Each structure stands twice: as structure tokens, then as C-alpha cells.
Amino acid sequence: MSIVIDIPSADLNMSINTPAVWQIPPSNSIGDRFVALQQSLSERLAQISCSHQLVRFASSMAAEDMVLVDAIATLALPIEIFTLNTGRLHRETLNMLATSERRYGISIKQVEPTQSDIDAFVSHYGLNGFYDSELAKKACCRARKIIPLDLALTGAQAWLTGQRREQAVTRVELSFIEADESRQMTKYNPLFDWSESDVWTYLQSREVPIHPLHFQGYPSIGCEPCTRAVRIGEDIRAGRWWWLQQENKECGLHVK
Numbered sequence: 001m002s003i004v005i006d007i008p009s010a011d012l013n014m015s016i017n018t019p020a021v022w023q024i025p026p027s028n029s030i031g032d033r034f035v036a037l038q039q040s041l042s043e044r045l046a047q048i049s050c051s052h053q054l055v056r057f058a059s060s061m062a063a064e065d066m067v068l069v070d071a072i073a074t075l076a077l078p079i080e081i082f083t084l085n086t087g088r089l090h091r092e093t094l095n096m097l098a099t100s101e102r103r104y105g106i107s108i109k110q111v112e113p114t115q116s117d118i119d120a121f122v123s124h125y126g127l128n129g130f131y132d133s134e135l136a137k138k139a140c141c142r143a144r145k146i147i148p149l150d151l152a153l154t155g156a157q158a159w160l161t162g163q164r165r166e167q168a169v170t171r172v173e174l175s176f177i178e179a180d181e182s183r184q185m186t187k188y189n190p191l192f193d194w195s196e197s198d199v200w201t202y203l204q205s206r207e208v209p210i211h212p213l214h215f216q217g218y219p220s221i222g223c224e225p226c227t228r229a230v231r232i233g234e235d236i237r238a239g240r241w242w243w244l245q246q247e248n249k250e251c252g253l254h255v256k
Contacts, residue, residue: 021217022230024210027201034205037198041071044176044190049077052157052186056080058149059108061096062211062221063199064162064191070208073104079160082109082152086144087118088223092212099209111152117143128225134244137226144223150183158186164194167220168237196236 028034045068048055057072057079059065072079083097097108121143125132130140153159165174180187191199196219203210213221217229219236230239 020232022219022232022234022236023217024214025197025200027204028197030201030205034198034201037194037202041067041190042075044188045071045075045077045079048158048160048188048190049079054080054156055158055160056082056153056156057160058152059083060162060221061093061100062162063203063214063219064164064194066100066208066210067191067194067199067202068160068162069100069104070202070206073106080109080156081106082111084145084148084152085110085112086148086223087113088144088225090213090221090224090227093221096209096211103209109152111148113144113148117147130226130241131243137241137244153183153185156185158188159183160188160190162191163189164191164196164199166195168235 055078057065057068059069059081061069061083069081072081085094097110100106101108121129121139125136125139130137159180163171163174165172174189174192176189176192178187178189202208211218211221217231218227218239219230220240221227222240226241228239228242230236
């Protein structure tokens with residue numbers, strides 16, 4: 001007897017036409033390398049804390065930044081954590097803030113752009129004018145991210161990022177310590193030499209909260225209108241400002 005399975009045409013078309021998207025990479029085995037990575041990260045963060053009176057960490061709540069949130073909270077280091085709430089974040093990102101605060105018993109400050117800066121951008125370019133040109137995109141990032149970051153870092157001697165060398169062609173020469181000359185402070189990249197697998201091994205082995213969009217094909221997460229899922233084979237930053245089709249997938253926060 002033959003069995004006939006009736007597949008609705010709409011579902012069949014969806015399965016055929018929907019390209020496979022990026023997936024969370026498999027974890028490494030928990031061995032000497034992982035133990036060394038954890039130890040190195042603890043030492044780096046302790047070095048940063050001891051070298052400066054006031055250190056701040058700008059977290060996007062994506063994978064790399066959650067490694068740092070977990071390490072800072074676990075080690076009870078006096079590093080202030082904040083996020084740039086641009087006003088255009090995914091609902092899932094805002095939920096991650098609450099999840100992280102509950103999990104670690106910490107407070108994560110939300111830094112928002114000023115209404116006057118947003119009104120000036122919208123008046124000149126339109127609400128979604130960033131789709132029109134690189135210039136407009138930079139103007140939006142400046143209003144929603146760069147100016148708020150500058151204000152959030154006022155008074156600090158150093159700040160942290162979750163950047164890694166593997167993430168983009170603009171980051172291949174990234175180092176642990178950088179001089180942020182524009183802000184006249186020291187900038188640290190504690191995960192600069194970590195691989196993507198290292199990040200996910202840490203998150204999964206320590207059961208760190210993971211941003212829901214990572215499970216939907218988003219390796220990199222920014223503002224909702226400017227971020228999409230990435231297809232298998234695409235660069236992991238391809239989902240950021242995809243309409244511009246340029247190699248420089250940066251918003252301006254980390255441009256030297």
C-alpha cells in the first residue's frame with residue numbers, strides 16, 4: 001500500500017524558494033583551549049578594571065557582547081554596562097535587556113538619542129531616509145548612535161567593545177588595546193582574537209542568554225530597519241545595511 005502525503009502548494013513553494021540562512025556554529029569541545037580562553041578573558045578584564053577608575057561597556061546584547069556581560073557580572077567587576085537604545089531596536093533586543101538584568105542581578109542603562117537630533121535627521125532625510133544613500137545612513141547613525149555614545153562615555157577613562165578580528169575586513173588588524181583619539185580615552189577589545197566558535201562555545205557551555213534573532217539567521221544585530229538575516233555563504237556582516245553593498249559595514253562607532 002502506498003502512502004500519499006498532501007503538501008499544500010504554498011508550503012511547498014516556501015520550502016523551495018526560501019534560501020537557507022546562517023545558523024549558530026557548532027561549539028568546540030570543552031578542553032584546554034577553552035579553559036585558557038576563559039582564563040585569558042578574566043585576566044584581560046581584571047587588567048582593564050585595575051588600570052582605570054571608570055570603565056564603561058557599550059553592549060548590543062548580541063553574542064559577543066553577551067560573553068562580556070556574563071564575564072563582567074560573574075567576576076563582579078566595577079565596569080558599567082549600558083546599551084544604545086536608538087529608538088529603532090528590535091523588540092527582542094529590548095527583551096534581552098530585561099532578561100540579562102534578571103539573570104545577573106545588574107542594571108543596564110539605556111542611552112537614548114535626543115529628540116532634537118532625531119527631528120533634525122527626519123526633517124532633512126525623512127524617517128527612513130537612510131535607505132537612500134551612504135551619507136544619509138551615516139547621518140542617521142550619528143544621530144541615533146554616535147552622539148549618544150559620546151555622551152554615555154563622558155567622564156570615563158576607558159570603554160570596552162565586543163569586536164573581533166574575524167567579523168569584518170575593517171577589523172582584521174584589531175588589537176586588544178587601542179587609543180580612541182577622538183574621545184581621548186583607551187578602548188579595549190577583549191575578544192579581538194576569539195573565533196566565532198569560541199564565542200558560541202562560551203555562551204552554550206555557560207548557558208548564557210542568547211538573543212532570539214541569532215536563532216533566525218542573524219549573526220550580527222543592529223537596528224531593526226537596517227538588519228536582515230544572512231544566507232549561508234554570505235559574510236556575517238552582510239545583513240547590516242545590506243542595500244548599500246559596500247565592504248565597510250560600520251556605523252561609525254569604531255571608525256578610527
